[in-house]
Amino acid sequence: MKPGIDYVGVTISFYCNDGKGKFLFHKRSKNCRDEVGRWDCGGGQLEFGEDPIDGVLREVREEYGCKGIIQEQLPAHSIIRFQNKIKTHWLAIPFFIKVNPKDVKNNEPNKIDEIKWFRLNNLPTPLHTGFKYSNKRYSDYFKKYR
Numbered sequence: 001m002k003p004g005i006d007y008v009g010v011t012i013s014f015y016c017n018d019g020k021g022k023f024l025f026h027k028r029s030k031n032c033r034d035e036v037g038r039w040d041c042g043g044g045q046l047e048f049g050e051d052p053i054d055g056v057l058r059e060v061r062e063e064y065g066c067k068g069i070i071q072e073q074l075p076a077h078s079i080i081r082f083q084n085k086i087k088t089h090w091l092a093i094p095f096f097i098k099v100n101p102k103d104v105k106n107n108e109p110n111k112i113d114e115i116k117w118f119r120l121n122n123l124p125t126p127l128h129t130g131f132k133y134s135n136k137r138y139s140d141y142f143k144k145y146r
Helices: 052-064 129-137 139-143
Strands: 009-017 022-028 043-045 069-073 077-083 086-098 112-119
Touching: 009 052, 009 129, 043 052, 052 069, 052 086, 077 129, 086 129, 129 139
Parallel strands: 009 086
Antiparallel strands: 009 022, 009 043, 022 112, 069 086, 077 086
């Protein structure tokens, strides 16, 4: 059984920022499950029995090798899309996370080709479909961090 395909997967996504208007993105490598070559902020599957707050901070450490401070949680929402002609359904629980840019590193080089900082008015392409959806639907939340 595969999460997101055979049943609704639960992902904790995060929007790491420096507190001065820049957001951290990474380019997904060929080793990722989906959205290869697309720019994303980060996230991962919520583990069984794990609190979303603990999970998102764990994922930030795993992907970027640093500690983060939760600034805000967005409403949970579904991301329904087609990947390789297969319908997928993930429930996203997203958070804004402040990180110190000096502490950030590519902590998963086999899944992340590169990391870079961007302002929301100058985002990289192509973007992960989940981020595009959340950024559009919750634009008022993102505006607070510009």
